[in-house]
Structure formats: structure tokens, C-alpha cells
Amino acid sequence: MPDPSRPHGKAVDIVHRLQDTHQLVRTNLEKAASKYKEVADRKHRHVEFDVGDYVWAVLTKYRFSAGDYYKLAARKIGPVEIIEKINPNAYSLNLPSHIRTSDVFNVKHLVPFAGDDSDGDNSRANSVHPGEDDAVEEMASRFLERHDRVRQAAG
Structure with missing residues (x-):
């Protein structure tokens, strides 16, 4: 007759196999997680800002x-x-x-923001349309003057 205080041999084998399976699954999950982390970290852009930036x-x-x-x-x-x-x-x-x-x-x-505010005023900035450059307007004015001179010389 089996002793109820001692576990059966087959039950012990099942428990050991189950523990081995759990350990294998845990190891595989850790490997997969580290692989996913490596791929995600390659794409990650680590940026931190300070108050006042x-x-x-x-x-x-x-x-x-x-x-x-x-x-x-x-x-x-x-x-x-x-x-x-x-x-x-x-x-x-x-x-x-x-x-x-x-x-x-x-x-x-x-x-x-990579701007430089140390020099204060930007002499090239357009006060009518902030963010635009006066250089474009200067080029347009020169073009129109040249065009007018050509028309006057021809006419």
C-alpha cells in the first residue's frame, strides 16, 4: 500500500518537468524582451530638456x-x-x-530650438512678416530695376 505522506514518483516527475518548462519559458521570454529592447533602442531618440530651454x-x-x-x-x-x-x-x-x-x-x-538670441536684433529679419528675410525682397527689387532698365533701353 502506498504511503500517503510520501509523494508518488510520477507526481514528482511531473512537477520537475513542469518546473523545467517554466524555467525554459522564462528564459525565452527574457531573450525575446532583450531583443525587442535592442531594436527599439536603436530607433529611440534620447532627448532631455531643462526648465527655461x-x-x-x-x-x-x-x-x-x-x-x-x-x-x-x-x-x-x-x-x-x-x-x-x-x-x-x-x-x-x-x-x-x-x-x-x-x-x-x-x-x-x-x-x-537652435536659434541664437545673444545678438538681439536680426538685421535681415522682416518686421512686416516676421520670419521672412529682407534679402528676398532686395533680390526682387534688383530684378525689377534691371527689368525696367531693359524695357527703357528697348523702348
């Missing part, structure tokens, strides 16, 4: 109100100042008052 904020179509979004709308706003670092992936920005969206952005929607 200036960045361009990229607006996705989901950040616009239903009537405000259209294909040709500006996608980047800025430069805007970072006012709070919530965590390494989320930052609170000092957005302009006309932007009606949350001021918290994921780091993937932030681009470092």
Missing part, C-alpha cells in the same frame, strides 16, 4: 479643435519656453494665448 512644439491634428484643423495649418509653434519638467517624457510649455490646447507635450513632439 526653448523648443519648437509640433502640433498634431488631434490637438486642434474640430473646426480649427486644416491640412495647411502650421504644425510647429515656437520657440516656446519650457516651464516645467513633469518627467523625462513630458514637459509643460508656456504656449501663446491663441493656442487652445493642453500645455503638456510628450518629448517626441518637441524639437530643440
Whole structure:
């Protein structure tokens, strides 16, 4: 008659095989996870900003109100100042008052601002249309003057 206090040999074998199977599955999962992590890290762009840094904020179509979004709308706003670092992936920005969206952005929607504000005024900047360059207007004026001289010489 079998002794009830001692486990049966087949039961012990089943338990050992089950433990071996669990260990094999755990090892394979760890290998797969490390492989996925390696591939993801190759694509990952590690960027961290500090409070006070200036960045361009990229607006996705989901950040616009239903009537405000259209294909040709500006996608980047800025430069805007970072006012709070919530965590390494989320930052609170000092957005302009006309932007009606949350001021918290994921780091993937932030681009470092590489401008140099140390020289103050940019003599080439166009005050009528900020961000445009007066050099283009100068080239257009020279072209028109040349065109007028050619017309006067011919006529």
C-alpha cells in the first residue's frame, strides 16, 4: 500500500518537468524582451530638456479643435519656453494665448530650438512678416530695376 505522506514518483516527475518548462519559458521570454529592447533602442531618440530651454512644439491634428484643423495649418509653434519638467517624457510649455490646447507635450513632439538670441536684433529679419528675410525682397527689387532698365533701353 502506498504511503500517503510520501509523494508518488510520477507526481514528482511531473512537477520537475513542469518546473523545467517554466524555467525554459522564462528564459525565452527574457531573450525575446532583450531583443525587442535592442531594436527599439536603436530607433529611440534620447532627448532631455531643462526648465527655461526653448523648443519648437509640433502640433498634431488631434490637438486642434474640430473646426480649427486644416491640412495647411502650421504644425510647429515656437520657440516656446519650457516651464516645467513633469518627467523625462513630458514637459509643460508656456504656449501663446491663441493656442487652445493642453500645455503638456510628450518629448517626441518637441524639437530643440537652435536659434541664437545673444545678438538681439536680426538685421535681415522682416518686421512686416516676421520670419521672412529682407534679402528676398532686395533680390526682387534688383530684378525689377534691371527689368525696367531693359524695357527703357528697348523702348
